[in-house]
Amino acid sequence: MRRTVALTALLSLVAAAAVAPDPAYAAAPAQWRPGTPPISTPWTAEVGPDNALPEYPRPQLVRNKWQSLNGVWQFAGAAEGEAPPFGADLSERVLVPYPIESALSGIQRREDRMWYKRAFRVPTRWQVGGDQRLRLNFGAVDYDATVWVNGTRVATHRGGYDAFSVDVTDALRPTGQQELIVGVTDLTDQTWQPVGKQRNVPDRGIFYTSASGIWQSVWMEPVAAGHIERLAMTPDLGDGSLRLTARAAGGGDLRVEAIAYNGNRVVGRASGPAGTELRLPVRNPKLWSPDSPFLYDLTVKLFDGSRRVDLVTSYFGMREVGTKRGADGKPYMALNGEILFNMSTLDQGFWPDGIYTAPTDEALRFDVAEHRRLGFNTIRKHIKVEPDRWYYWADRLGLMVWQDMPSMRTGGTPPEDARQEFERQLREIVEEHRSWTSITVWVPFNEGWGEWDRVATGRIADEVKAWDPSRLVNAHSGVNCCASHGDSGRGDIIDYHQYLGPASPVPSGDRVAADGEHGGLGLEVEGHMWFGEGHGYEMTPDRATLTERYVRNQRDLLAIANRCGLSAGVYTQITDVEHEVNGFYTYDRQVEKMDFGRVRDVNLAVVRSVDGTGANVPQPPPGTPGLTGVGHWPMDEGSGTVTADAAGDHDGTLVNAPMWTDGRAGSAVLLDGTSQYVDTGAAILDTTGSYTASAWVRLDSLGGFATAVSQDGDSHSAFFLQYSGADNRFAFSFAGIRALAPTAPETGRWYHLTGVRDLSTGSLTLYVDGQRAGTANACLGERSSGHTVIGRGRYNGNPVDFWRGAVDQVRVYDRALSAGEVAQLYATGG
Structure with missing residues (x-):
C-alpha cells in the first residue's frame, strides 16, 4: 500500500507541475462538438476540451516541467500533394488525442490524409534558447506524420504504434504564438503497413473500425542540450541488481547517477558514463509478481562535468522470466524461478467512444483492473500497442503481458519493402517497451497474418530474443491456424489456437506449450451492442448459460494443462468489440455478462493446480495385441450393400449406393466424392485414448479435402485419415491439427495410409506405404460417441470431405501401433 501511495503522489505532483493551456492561444472550445457513438462507456461524458487525457504520458521517464498539447486543434481533410496550410485557419475542430474515426474526436469519419493545426506559447520561465531546448513529444500518430513549426519542417515519422520526439527550438519565434501543423497520411489496409485489427471498411466479424491520425498524447517539455532520452532497465535476480542504461543526447562529459528507493529509503546507487550499462545493486530484492506487484522508485541525474543538466524519475520491478522443467519432465513458463500458469485474456484495446484511445485514464485502468478481479494474471495485448500509461497500470496492478506486434493485413504476401518496414518497426517497439516490468513475452506473428515465410519467422524470433534475452519469445501465436506457414521451431513457445477449444499442444524440446486463443463464447445484450446482432x-441464450459454459471450458483447460504440460491459456476476450459479443463485459463496459465470482473461482483453481507434476494424467490401456485390429473390413464382397467386419461384429453398410471395383487385392469400394460412404454403425474406438486407423486408398482426383477413415464426434470427427486439399498432401488430422506427408500424392495409384494416435506422447503420426511421413503434437483428441465411418468426415456438425476414389482393407486398432508394426502391416498387404 505504501508503494501505491508513493507512485500516485509522484504522478500527481508531475500533473500539478504541468503548465495549463493558455485560453488566449488555444482553439475556441465552443467550436468542438463530440459525436454520438452507437453506445457509450461510463466515461464518455467526462471527456471535454479541458481534460483530454491530462495525465503525464510517460511514467517511466518523468520530468516536472511539461505542458500538455492535448485538447482542441483545428482540422481538415487533405488531398495528396497538398501544401501545408501555413497561416490559414482550418474549418473543423478535433479533440486530440482521439482518432478521427471516433465520436470523441468530433470528426467521426475516415480520411486518408489530414491536417492538424494549433497555436501554442512557450512559457517564458522555461528560458528556451541556446543550451535550453524545447522538445515536442508524440505518443503515437497513425501512420505517416510530418510536423512543421512556424513553417519549418521539423520531423517526419512512419509507424502508427511507436513514439517520436523532436527538438523544435531552432524553429521557434522569439516570443508570442507558435504555429504547429501536423500532416498525416493513413491508408490503413490499402497498404501493407502494420494495422492489427484496423480496417478501412470494418466487417461484421473480427475486423474493426480504423483509428487514424493522432491517437496518443502530445506534449512539450524544456530540456538541456544534454538530456536523458530513454532508460533501458532489466532486472537481474542472479546478482541482485538492475541493469540500467541511460541513453542521452548531447555531447560533453555526460555522466549518470542513479538512486533506487523503497519508499523513502535508499536501496541502491550506481554511477557511470551515459550510454553504458550500469549495475545498480538491489540487495535482498522484493520481487514483483501478480500476487505482489512491488515496484521500486528510481531517480536518474545527468551531469555534464560537475553541472547537473537533467533529472528524471522512474520506477522498476525486480522479477525474472524464464522456463523450468516440472516433475513430469516437461518445460513450463516460470516467473522468479517458479512455475506459474499464465491465465490470460485476449485484450484488443478498442473502445466504442474512442476506438483506439480510452476516453480517460480511469477507463484505461479499468480494463487492466478487471482482469485481476476476474482471477487472471496475464493479458495478451492482441496486435495493438497501448499508450505508456496502460503498461504503467499493468505494472502497478500486477498483470503479466504478452505483447503482440501489430500485424500487416491478411491475404496475399507482403512485398520486400513492407517486410523490411515491419521488422524495423518491430525492433523499435521492442526497444521502447523493454523496460516495462509487466511485459514477459514478445509475439512477432499472429496466425498467418502478414507472415511471408516460415524461415523468416524463425529468424525474426531469434532476432527478438537477441534484442531482449530477458523475456520469452512466442514466434508465432496460432502456428496451427489459418494461413500459417507452419512451425519454424524457433522461439520459446509453441502456441496453438482452437475455438472453442481449449487447444492441446504439447511442449517440444525446450519450448513450452501454450493455448494462445480459445473460447469466444457469445451472448447478445440488448441495448449494449455496436450492431443490431452479434457474433x-x-x-x-443467457448469462447463466454463458457462465456455465465458461466454467466448463476452463475445467477442460485445467485437464489439458495437467495432461499436456500446458503453460498458458488465453481466453477470447475481456470485452465485446464491435460485432464480436464474446466478452466478459459488453463493449461499452456497462454490463457484466457472466457471474464474475464463479469466473474468478475457476480461473484461480487453474492457476493453483498447474504445477508441472503431471497430476491426474491418465495412461492408455495396453489395447488388443496383434495386427488383426478391433475392426477390419477387407471389402472382398464385390457386390451388395454390406461389407463384413472380419475382426468383430460391426459390418459396414454402403450408404447412397457406392460401386464396387478392383481393389489392392480382391475388390474394393468405389466412392464418388459427393455423398457416398460406409457406416459401421458403432463408435468402435475410444478416441480419448490411443488408437490406429489404416487403409489402402486410391484418389481419382486432387483438390478439396477427402477423408478415408474417421469417427464422428459431436461437432467434428474425432480424427481424419485423409487427403488435405489445403496442403495437397495425405494427412492424419484432428480439427485444426495435421500430421502431413512431405509430398503430394498421384491420382490413380494405390497408397497404404496409417494414422497412429499415441496418447502417451501426445502425438499424431502419419505413415505412407509403411514409412513415417509426418508427425504433429496433439495432446488431447475430441471425445466421440458417433459412428466409425469410411469415406467421409464430419465438421461443424455436417458430413464433409467425401472420398473420391477407392478404399480397401480398412483396419482400426484400440492402441498405438509401433513403427515396426506399421511396416509389417504394409509388407503383408494388410
Whole structure:
C-alpha cells in the first residue's frame, strides 16, 4: 500500500507541475462538438476540451516541467500533394488525442490524409534558447506524420504504434504564438503497413473500425542540450541488481547517477558514463509478481562535468522470466524461478467512444483492473500497442503481458519493402517497451497474418530474443491456424489456437506449450451492442448459460494443462468489440455478462493446480495385441450393400449406393466424392485414448479435402485419415491439427495410409506405404460417441470431405501401433 501511495503522489505532483493551456492561444472550445457513438462507456461524458487525457504520458521517464498539447486543434481533410496550410485557419475542430474515426474526436469519419493545426506559447520561465531546448513529444500518430513549426519542417515519422520526439527550438519565434501543423497520411489496409485489427471498411466479424491520425498524447517539455532520452532497465535476480542504461543526447562529459528507493529509503546507487550499462545493486530484492506487484522508485541525474543538466524519475520491478522443467519432465513458463500458469485474456484495446484511445485514464485502468478481479494474471495485448500509461497500470496492478506486434493485413504476401518496414518497426517497439516490468513475452506473428515465410519467422524470433534475452519469445501465436506457414521451431513457445477449444499442444524440446486463443463464447445484450446482432464462436441464450459454459471450458483447460504440460491459456476476450459479443463485459463496459465470482473461482483453481507434476494424467490401456485390429473390413464382397467386419461384429453398410471395383487385392469400394460412404454403425474406438486407423486408398482426383477413415464426434470427427486439399498432401488430422506427408500424392495409384494416435506422447503420426511421413503434437483428441465411418468426415456438425476414389482393407486398432508394426502391416498387404 505504501508503494501505491508513493507512485500516485509522484504522478500527481508531475500533473500539478504541468503548465495549463493558455485560453488566449488555444482553439475556441465552443467550436468542438463530440459525436454520438452507437453506445457509450461510463466515461464518455467526462471527456471535454479541458481534460483530454491530462495525465503525464510517460511514467517511466518523468520530468516536472511539461505542458500538455492535448485538447482542441483545428482540422481538415487533405488531398495528396497538398501544401501545408501555413497561416490559414482550418474549418473543423478535433479533440486530440482521439482518432478521427471516433465520436470523441468530433470528426467521426475516415480520411486518408489530414491536417492538424494549433497555436501554442512557450512559457517564458522555461528560458528556451541556446543550451535550453524545447522538445515536442508524440505518443503515437497513425501512420505517416510530418510536423512543421512556424513553417519549418521539423520531423517526419512512419509507424502508427511507436513514439517520436523532436527538438523544435531552432524553429521557434522569439516570443508570442507558435504555429504547429501536423500532416498525416493513413491508408490503413490499402497498404501493407502494420494495422492489427484496423480496417478501412470494418466487417461484421473480427475486423474493426480504423483509428487514424493522432491517437496518443502530445506534449512539450524544456530540456538541456544534454538530456536523458530513454532508460533501458532489466532486472537481474542472479546478482541482485538492475541493469540500467541511460541513453542521452548531447555531447560533453555526460555522466549518470542513479538512486533506487523503497519508499523513502535508499536501496541502491550506481554511477557511470551515459550510454553504458550500469549495475545498480538491489540487495535482498522484493520481487514483483501478480500476487505482489512491488515496484521500486528510481531517480536518474545527468551531469555534464560537475553541472547537473537533467533529472528524471522512474520506477522498476525486480522479477525474472524464464522456463523450468516440472516433475513430469516437461518445460513450463516460470516467473522468479517458479512455475506459474499464465491465465490470460485476449485484450484488443478498442473502445466504442474512442476506438483506439480510452476516453480517460480511469477507463484505461479499468480494463487492466478487471482482469485481476476476474482471477487472471496475464493479458495478451492482441496486435495493438497501448499508450505508456496502460503498461504503467499493468505494472502497478500486477498483470503479466504478452505483447503482440501489430500485424500487416491478411491475404496475399507482403512485398520486400513492407517486410523490411515491419521488422524495423518491430525492433523499435521492442526497444521502447523493454523496460516495462509487466511485459514477459514478445509475439512477432499472429496466425498467418502478414507472415511471408516460415524461415523468416524463425529468424525474426531469434532476432527478438537477441534484442531482449530477458523475456520469452512466442514466434508465432496460432502456428496451427489459418494461413500459417507452419512451425519454424524457433522461439520459446509453441502456441496453438482452437475455438472453442481449449487447444492441446504439447511442449517440444525446450519450448513450452501454450493455448494462445480459445473460447469466444457469445451472448447478445440488448441495448449494449455496436450492431443490431452479434457474433461469437458459440452463442448462448443467457448469462447463466454463458457462465456455465465458461466454467466448463476452463475445467477442460485445467485437464489439458495437467495432461499436456500446458503453460498458458488465453481466453477470447475481456470485452465485446464491435460485432464480436464474446466478452466478459459488453463493449461499452456497462454490463457484466457472466457471474464474475464463479469466473474468478475457476480461473484461480487453474492457476493453483498447474504445477508441472503431471497430476491426474491418465495412461492408455495396453489395447488388443496383434495386427488383426478391433475392426477390419477387407471389402472382398464385390457386390451388395454390406461389407463384413472380419475382426468383430460391426459390418459396414454402403450408404447412397457406392460401386464396387478392383481393389489392392480382391475388390474394393468405389466412392464418388459427393455423398457416398460406409457406416459401421458403432463408435468402435475410444478416441480419448490411443488408437490406429489404416487403409489402402486410391484418389481419382486432387483438390478439396477427402477423408478415408474417421469417427464422428459431436461437432467434428474425432480424427481424419485423409487427403488435405489445403496442403495437397495425405494427412492424419484432428480439427485444426495435421500430421502431413512431405509430398503430394498421384491420382490413380494405390497408397497404404496409417494414422497412429499415441496418447502417451501426445502425438499424431502419419505413415505412407509403411514409412513415417509426418508427425504433429496433439495432446488431447475430441471425445466421440458417433459412428466409425469410411469415406467421409464430419465438421461443424455436417458430413464433409467425401472420398473420391477407392478404399480397401480398412483396419482400426484400440492402441498405438509401433513403427515396426506399421511396416509389417504394409509388407503383408494388410
